[in-house]
Amino acid sequence: MTAGRFEIDPDIRVAATLPARVYSDPDAFTLQRERIFARTWQYAGHDDLVSVAGQVCPFTLLPGALDEPLVLTRDGDDRLHCLSNVCTHRGTLVVEGAGHLQQLRCCYHGRRFTLDGQFHSMPEFEGTAGFPSKADDLPPVSLAQLERFLMVALAPAMPFDDVAGPLRARLAGLPFADLVYDGAAAREFLIEATWALYIDNYLEGFHIPYVHSSLATTLDYGAYAVELERYAVLQLGIAKPGERAFALPKGHRDANRSVAAYYFWLFPTTMFNVYPWGVSVNVVTPLAVDRTRVSFLPFVWDEGARGEGAGSGLDRVEREDEAIVEAVQRGVRSRLYDRGRYSPTREGGVHHFHRLLAEFMHG
Ligand code: FES
Ligand SMILES: [Fe+2]
Structure with missing residues (x-):
């Protein structure tokens, strides 16, 4: 893939601008998904979306580029979380719409999670060995706050404070x-x-x-x-x-x-x-x-x-x-x-x- 290889001279006086293909090559865009968007902080909303305990707000992170289903929650101890919104059983979406909830319950087979993403319960799993484990919790996503604004990152290459x-x-x-x-x-x-x-x-x-x-x-x-x-x-x-x-x-x-x-x-x-x-x-x-x-x-x-x-x-x-x-x-x-x-x-x-x-x- 050649789209990723180009140099921008650190000295602006001798540098040439971005090669045109970076703006128009689908391969360049594909590369940017994982190398840029997945590794950096993105705007997720403002704190009113989850202002009281029990409030949840699902959203898709960068539709078209990352398409990552996530959910913002505020738990009973007033702590904010950003979690994967994908059920750890067979992968359907857990939270369908914004609202107030005591727990997150998957509508497919009834798996439940607490508002901080921990596995809570699951019907018909008594015979499953080594269950539940850490892998059955909803994966947490890095969440940071800038005044009233919420920022999230899937695999941040830098702490949010270095950015903000x-x-x-x-x-x-x-x-x-x-x-x-x-x-x-x-x-x-x-x-x-x-x-x-x-x-x-x-x-x-x-x-x-x-x-x-x-x-x-x-x-x-x-x-x-x-x-x-x-x-x-x-x-x-x-x-x-x-x-x-x-x-x-x-x-x-x-x-x-x-x-x-x-x-x-x-x-x-x-x-x-x-x-x-x-x-x-x-x-x-x-x-x-x-x-x-x-x-x-x-x-x-x-x-x-x-x-x-x-x-x-x-x-x-x-x-x-x-x-x-x-x-x-x-x-x-x-x-x-x-x-x-x-x-x-x-x-x-x-x-x-x-x-x-x-x-x-x-x-
Ligand atoms: S996919 Fe969620 S309980 Fe089965
Ligand atoms: Fe302008």
Whole structure:
């Protein structure tokens, strides 16, 4: 398989961008399933989904890429769990819908599990030797929390704190406890392009003056800043004079600049866009090599600030991004295009992402 072999020079000044086949080759996508998505932290939801003891919430992790049936539970001791939702008997799904339960009971032959995933009971198994054993429990899945947001990983290559540490530090003090999920304003976009092109586009503000004329009127292009972390990229949108910005307390490291938006990307598929009104979580779901779903999930702490500045008009910005990313997908299939070069001043985030792709796809 050649899809996995490519180099991205660590020096952005001499580096070439990702080979075009990585964006369009089904083999590359197959490789990414196990080498990237199964080994990294993915967004699973917010804590209201399982806010009281006994609440359960089944979901499929990355449908189309991982298709892993999982279930979130909160047990009687108020502890959160993420478990495999596949019965350890003959493999049917255990929990069919969200609700409140005392135990998890498989509907096929009645095997029961406690809410922390331990085997509880099973009819007609008296004669089975060495039963039950550890293997009859529902396998636990790594679960981590970032403020109100739940992240899970099947076989994480890194502890979650290595991914989210910089975000936690930067946003400490913001009123996450006040966040209210606005489901009515949530949006899903289906994009005819590979997930990595959507990430590329997200990781640079270079295109803002060309693609987003409305956003360009609120942000100071010259002051736009990018910071690279081991498994994350932070972009800071700086407000033009008079435009809406955070009122940060004295002593905050960004107190001397007019931050309109923090755009945090966590490798590989999660974005936390933090605005004066709250947080827009963008979840990128790779459905196929050339099909991606992007979910915009708004969590609000200040409704009054919602119509202003870089955090307003997000639907329009998304449509503009979608159109450009779909055009790139058509372009990278060309026989006449392979790789480009990076702008050292504007494309540090894209280069960093490509380095991570190379690192993980090489295994
Ligand atoms: S598959 Fe669950 S009890 Fe048989
Ligand atoms: Fe954009």
